[in-house]
Amino acid sequence: MQIKSGVEQAICIMVMLATQHNGDAVTSDTISDRLDVSPSFLKKIMRMLVVKKLITSTSGKNGGFQLAKDIDEIRLLDVFEAIEGTPPFLKTTSLVHQIFSDQHxxxxxEQLVIQAFGNAEERYREALGQYSLGTLLRKTFNVGQLEQFDWNAYRRV
Known part of the structure; x- marks a missing residue:
């Protein structure tokens, strides 16, 4: 299984918003510039995060994007599902029925294989659900309180 690059981008977006000074909105141009990714593709990712209510969008002069929840309420599973969706990992076409004449x-x-993949998927999602954005950030920086940045003031040189 290969996870879409949008998941990594979504996590980076969430990190920027989580560390934004005073929780102020961050513009999509700022995020696109900082991550050095296509603004149009980034807007699609951000729209998925808005739809899943992980971030909010505000228009206007001081508009942009902000976290919709506390960083300790946002799980990696939430971000993963916002981008990848929730359909089962394995979708069969019942091809095995072409091999054997005994359809039973x-x-x-086929059901045993579906069950095996389903069990693995359940454990995978459960593991992602154990990691909050807040815990990951505090462990990354080895701090109790996150440092904040004014991402809107930053420009890539």
């Missing part, structure tokens, strides 16, 4: 046995085998 083929169905049993």
């Amino acid at each position: 046995t083929a169905s049993i085998g």
Whole structure:
């Protein structure tokens, strides 16, 4: 399984918003510039985060994006599902039924494979659900209180 690059970008967006000075809004241009990614693709990612209510969007002169929740309420699973969605990892086409004439046995085998992938997916999602953005950031910086930045004042040189 390969995770879309949008998940990494979404996590970086969330990190920038979590460390923004006073929780002020950060413009999409600022985020795009800092991450050095396509503004149009970034806006699609940000829209997915807005739809999942992880960030909010405000228009106007002081507009931009802000976290919609406390950093300790945002889980990696939330970010993952905002970008990747929630459909099951494995989608079968019942191809195994083309191999065996005994359709009952083929169905049993297919269900066992679906169950194995389902169990693995459940553990995967459970593991992502254990990590909050707040915990990850505090561990990354080895601090109790996060440093804040004014991302809107930054420009890539």
